[in-house]
Amino acid sequence: MTTNLLLGSRSARRRRSTLRPNSSTIPSIFTELEARVNRFxxxxxxxxxxxxxxxxxxxxxxxxxxxxxxxxxxxxxxxxxxxxxxxxxxxxxxxxxxxxxxxxxxxxxxxxxxxxxxxxxxxxxxxxxxxxxxxxxxx
Known part of the structure; x- marks a missing residue:
């Protein structure tokens, strides 16, 4: 019952969807990584x-x-x-x-x-x- 409540609830589905990368977060992630990798x-x-x-x-x-x-x-x-x-x-x-x-x-x-x-x-x-x-x- 607890598992169904956590995974099946609307709020749980909303939380899972916010963890997926979208087109607006991917460029900022790469820019941040590029700056760190190229810093000496x-x-x-x-x-x-x-x-x-x-x-x-x-x-x-x-x-x-x-x-x-x-x-x-x-x-x-x-x-x-x-x-x-x-x-x-x-x-x-x-x-x-x-x-x-x-x-x-x-x-x-x-x-x-x-x-x-x-x-x-x-x-x-x-x-x-x-x-x-x-x-x-x-x-």
Missing amino acids: RRADPLPKQMQGHWVGVDDPASELIVDGGEIICFGTIVNYDHKEVVQKDGALTVSLGIDDDSKLDAFQRANITGLVLTPEGQFHAYNVKFALQFVRPVS
């Missing part, structure tokens, strides 16, 4: 396509060096805690972040916060105040 700590290397020495297109004195997980921009080491790597529509994007949300605003103004390698092969670094395109130096 600072010690993990950045994508190999971004590794190496780069100079500014408009200002060759502006240098960007990517060495493993370390980033040096304009002669200063970028102090970040984690990175999110996303490849979408042919572009490779790395977003840099810190773990302490109370320092996020200062971090975003003082450091580069992202790197993008476009499908056309252009490499850009940016933060909330600027964006700059980099190229490999001519030997």
Whole structure:
């Protein structure tokens, strides 16, 4: 009798139907999983396509060096805690972040916060105040 009440009641059928994924929950689940899977700590290397020495297109004195997980921009080491790597529509994007949300605003103004390698092969670094395109130096 108890089993029939639990499984056969309208409220039990309603509860079971709410557990089924629907079209509105599936995209959010995949987006959440994608963000977790592509999140790495600072010690993990950045994508190999971004590794190496780069100079500014408009200002060759502006240098960007990517060495493993370390980033040096304009002669200063970028102090970040984690990175999110996303490849979408042919572009490779790395977003840099810190773990302490109370320092996020200062971090975003003082450091580069992202790197993008476009499908056309252009490499850009940016933060909330600027964006700059980099190229490999001519030997």
